[in-house]
Every structure is written in C-alpha cells, then in structure tokens.
Amino acid sequence: ELSKKDAAGVLDTVFSVIGKAIKDEDRFSYPGFGTFTVKERSARKGRNPRTGAAIDIKASKTVGFKPAPGLKQNLVAPARRRR
16 A cells, blocks of 8 residues: 555656656657647737736647546446437
8 A cells, every 4th residue: 555645756756757758759648548748828818807907818838638548438427328
C-alpha cells in the first residue's frame, strides 16, 4: 500500500515528466491512458466580469488532453436501450 505522501511524490514526478515532454516535443502520449498536447489560444477580445469593460486577452498556450478509447469507454456508462 502506498501512503498519501508517497503517492503525491509519484504524481509530482509523473507530471514533471509529462510537462517536460510537452514543452520539448509539444505532445506526450501514454498508450491506454491518452495524449497530452500543447494548444495555442489566439489573442481575442474579452470583458472584465466586474466592470464590463472590454479587454484584450493575449495569445497563450495551454495543455489539451485526449483520452485513449479504452479509458473513455471505462469512464462513460453504457447508454440504456429504450423499448
């Protein structure tokens, strides 16, 4: 059995490796789990929710994730058939 502290250490290492891989190669794929990719977000107009004033939002990068088909099937409950 793994303690919470040890599990946190393992996850920190895994996410560090994934972060380095997508920074260097723009993608990281783990078969059976999914693929992490870098996605570009273009500059756009937005609104300040408090004041309603128009603001410019700069272009940025974010991380996208696409689950593997097997993982997705395990998470989604099968639809019930209607008679």
